[in-house]
Amino acid sequence: MPELPNIRWGIIATGLISSWFVEDIVRTDRPEPQATHTIQAIGSSSLQKGKDFVAKHIPQTSPAIYGSYEEVYNDPNVDVIYIGTPHAFHKKNCLDAISAGKHVLCEKAFTLTAKETREVFETAQAKGVYVMEAMWTRHFPLIKAMQKVLHEEKVIGEVRRAFCDFAIFQDIASKGPESRLKNPALGAGSLLDIGIYSLTLTILGLEPALGEKKGAAETPAVRAIQSLSDGVDVSTAVLLLYKDGRQGIATSHSDLKTGDDFCRVEGSEGTLIVHGPAASVPSSFTVVKRGGGEKTYEFERPGRGFYWEADAVAVDIQQGRTESPVMPWSETIRFMEIMDEVRRQGGARFPQDER
Incomplete structure (x- = not known):
């Protein structure tokens, strides 16, 4: 070996x-x-x-x-x-x-x-x-298997829309003004903290793995709304619109708790539902076929992953790369651009936006 x-x-x-x-x-x-x-x-x-x-x-x-x-x-x-x-x-x-x-x-x-x-x-x-x-979630074997089932094997047919929510009760009202959860200068708000996971799973449900894409990844059109408290987004809802009609809905909330089934991807022949404690740590997914029958995929994960x-x-x-093929620089930039646009439409601002 x-x-x-x-x-x-x-x-x-x-x-x-x-x-x-x-x-x-x-x-x-x-x-x-x-x-x-x-x-x-x-x-x-x-x-x-x-x-x-x-x-x-x-x-x-x-x-x-x-x-x-x-x-x-x-x-x-x-x-x-x-x-x-x-x-x-x-x-x-x-x-x-x-x-x-x-x-x-x-x-x-x-x-x-x-x-x-x-x-x-x-x-x-x-x-x-x-x-x-x-x-880290992008590197889970579960995510790689999910994308294979959806986009290579097409088990649920043509993917048409995806939903994902990440809500966690963070008791922000009790935090002091310098808390990273409350201070805009520290990037406070549900979007960058947890909404990024909702966006990630929604987009991974709608798009094939980066290595399978033909050409550059499409940046979908964005429609967004945020609920703000002292300039910080307590909740964010994002609608993603692709040129071919695919839709994604990604939401986050810092004053609620998401249930165990936090993501679903819908296709022409069935639905895939992702389960787990949160969108950051999916533990299994279930495929439900339109004509009946379902299969659950379980994954071993000692610790957190x-x-x-x-x-x-x-x-x-070791292989001499300066970028990851799983999370290349272009993908990080694409997601940052999407979140910039979400905040522009939703109203959450950071002092750094002016620099």
Whole structure:
């Protein structure tokens, strides 16, 4: 058996999403790993926070722990920087890591605006480093199987429309004005936080996998409405209109909770329903044929499933790529442009929109 590629990670920020990521990529019970992962360095706003993070989430490891992000960027033993900060800091974090010559995996939403996203990718291209948006759900075997069933096998015939909702009760009213969930300068709002998953599953239901498309991916026409509180979208509803008549509806809400069946794709010969705790972590899907009969597809997922995107990064870098074929730069830009347009129509604004 060929030796699996190994990646040495530098982790930026010690919040919830970073804890999920590091716990997952060091698991030893996951199916068919494509790479191995070393937590090489942790960067936090304070040395003590970094030590507490390691002790709580990855006590079996012995990374270098730094009280600044810059020390992680400059650590010669780090291959890739994982960025788990709030959206508003992603641009700066990416540019700083790229400047140090590091590869980057940056959490979604990649930045606040498409303009910021283009700046990061232009800098990465000039530096010759690998960068990918960490839309982890795209790397799930379930998503790949769903797209094969829909667009290659055409089990439900011609796909005509898709719906997806992601709602989670975040108790935003109780948060202080500087919370990332309440402060527009930090990218607050349901759209960038969770609505991006609704958009992703809706579009993946309507479109074949990127490698199967002929030519550039179509950017559908957008119609959107948002409900705002103090300038922050509590809810967003997006209608996507394709030239051939396909329609998508993607919604998000920060004051409700979606049920277990959060996505459905409708075709000329049946329906596909996606199940799970949330649109970010689908666990199964069921195909219901128009003439009767149904089949449920189940998928094993120890932990949360962040290791699939981490493996993809390792394999891409080993093969000399600077972009992911699953989440290329053009796709990140397309989604950022769609979300910019949603906010333009819906009314949610960030201070960074004027820059």
